Amino acid sequence: MTSDPSESIRDTVRRGYAEIARSGSGCCAGPSSCCGSSSPDRLAQAIGYTADELKTLPDGANMGLSCGNPTAIAELKPGQVVLDLGSGGGFDAFIAGPKVGPMGRVIGVDMTPDMVSKARQGIPVYHKHTGLHNVEFRLGEIEHLPLADASVDVVISNCVLNLSPDKPQVWREIGRVLKPGGRVAISDLALLKPLPMEIRDMVESLIGCIAGAVLVDETRAMAEASGLIEIQLTPKPGYVDAMVDWNDPLYRRVVEHLPEGAKAGDYVTSLNITAAKPTLTLTAHIKELIAIGASVTAHCQPCLTYHVDKARQIGIDEQEVREAIAVGHQVEKGSMSAMTAFTKSVLDSSTQDKPVCCTGRTSPDGKSCCS
Template identity: 65%
Template sequence: MSKQDKNEQEIRETVRTGYRAIAIGQASPCCCSDRSGPADPARLAAAIGYDEEDLANLPDGANMGLSCGNPVAIAALQDGQTVLDLGSGGGFDVFQAGEKVKAAGHVIGVDMTPEMLEKARHNIRQYRERTGLDNVEFRLGEIEHLPVADNTVDVVLSNCVINLSPDKPQVWKEIHRVLKSGGKLSVSDLAILKPLPENVRSMAAALVGCVAGAVLVDETRQMLEKTGFTDIVLTPKQGYIRQMQDWNDPLYREIAESLPAGEKLENYVVSLSIEARKP
C-alpha cells in the first residue's frame, strides 16, 4: 500500500469511527453538540431552510443535525424521478426526497457506516406508516465507489459529506457515472475561501465535523469542469458558519479559537450550494 493510499484509508477510518459513534449515541453530531441548546437538530434544520411541515413528517431520529444546507430544496425534485443521496446517515434527506418524487419515484441512500445504515433502515417502517409510500432504500458503500449502476439516476443529492472524502475527484467521477444524460447534482457542502492553518486542518474533530476536508471554492469548480459537468452554479453562504458561532457550538468554537488572532471562521469557511448537470 502506498503512503497516499494509507493516508486515505486512515481518513476514512477516522470519519467512519466518528459517525459510528454519532449513530449509536456515543458522540454528539458536529452541528448540534448541545441538543438542549439553540443548535438542536430541529432548529438548525429550520435555520438553513427546511420546511417545518417536511420536518414534522420525518421518522423520529432521522434528523441528526448533520446538515449544512438544503440540497432537497435546491434540486426541485419532481414526481417519478430516481434520486441518489450520498452519505445518507439516518435518512434525513432521503425521506424528504421520497415524498417529493412520490410513489412513481425512487430514492437510494448510500452510507459507509453500518450503524448509520441500520438506523436508516429502522426508520423506513415509520416513513411508510406516515406517508403511505414505499419508495426508499439504503445501501452500504463508499461515495468513491457507489453501489449504483451507470446512467440510472436523475438527481444526486449530498449534504455536508463530500468534503469528508480524501479523494474528491473520484467522488465527482462516480456522480457523473451514475447520472443519466441531462441529470443533475444538488449538493450542500462546506468549502473554504482561503487555506486553513495547518493546526486546524489536522484536527480530527474538525475532520469529522466537516471542516478540515473542505477545499477551495475554485478548486471545486475545477474538479467539476474536469469531470465533464456543465451549467455549474456555486453559491457560497457565510450565514451557516456565523450561526454555528452565534450558537456557541463547541466544535466551531474550538476551531475559531485555533485561528490566528483577529481572524473569523467565516472568513475561511462557507456553506456552498453546488449545482451542475451531466450533458
C-alpha cells in the same frame, strides 16, 4: 487500522459516525465527527427546512449533521430517481421521497453500517406517515457507488463530500451514475481561503468537516473534470457563523485560533453546488477515437500524433486506436471513389448543354462562370 492513508481517514470517519449513529447525537460523539448542532430541528429550520417537512421524519433521521438544504435547490419532480450521497440517518432521503412520489425512488448510500441500519429502521415510520414505499438505503462508499451507469436523475448530498479522502473519484462517480441531462444539488463545507497553518494542524488531527474541506475553486475544477456543466457554486457563510453562535465545540475551537477580529465564516462556508450532466454525452474515450479517424481523413499528421498520444494517456486500448485509424482510411477511400465518379460525370457532360456557374446558377450570358 490500514496503512493506506485514504483508508485510514475513511476508517476514522466511519468509526466517528458509527458512534454518532449509536448515540443518536450529532454533537460531539467522537473526535472525528463532523459536529452538527445539539438542536437538530433548530439547525434544520435555520437552513430552510419547513416544519411540515420535519414533522413527517422518522425519529432520529435528523441528527443535526447537515450544513445545507439540498432538497430545496434540487427542484425534484415526481417520478425522478434520486441518489443521496452519505445519507446518514436518512434525513434528506426521507424529505426527497414525497417530492418524487410513488413513481419515483430515493436511494441513500452510506459507508457506515450503523448509519444504514438506523436509516432502514426509519422506513416503516416513513411509510406510515406518507404511504410511500420509495426509499431504500444501501451500504457503500461514495467513491465506489453501488449503482449502475446512467441510472440517476438527481444526486443530492448534505455535508459529506468534504469527508472523502478521494474527492475527484467521488465526482467521477457522480458523472458516471447520472443519466444524460441529470442534475446535481449538493450542500457541503468549503474553504473560501486557506486556513491559518495552526488551525490546519489542529483540525487535521480531528479529521472533521473543516479539515477535509477544499477551496471553492477546487470543487469547481473537480466537477468540471467529471464532465458536468452549468456548475453553480453559491457560498452560504452565514450558516457557519450560526453554528459558532450555537457553541458547537469544534467550530468554537477553530474560532479561538483565528486571527484577531476574524470569523469562521471568513474562511469556511457552507456551499450550494448545482450542476448538470450534458444531454448528449460523448465520453472522452469516444471523442478521442473520433478525432483519430478525422485526423486520418483530413490528412492532418500533427493532429493524428496528438490524438493517438492523448488516447494512450487516457488508457484507450491499442486495438481501438487501430480501428479508428482504419475507419478514417475507409471514409477517405469512400470520399476518393465518390470524387472519381463525380469527375467522370463532369467529363461526360457537355458544357454547351449545361452552362452553369460553380455555384449551380446559370450565368446571364449562357457561359460557365467558373472560368
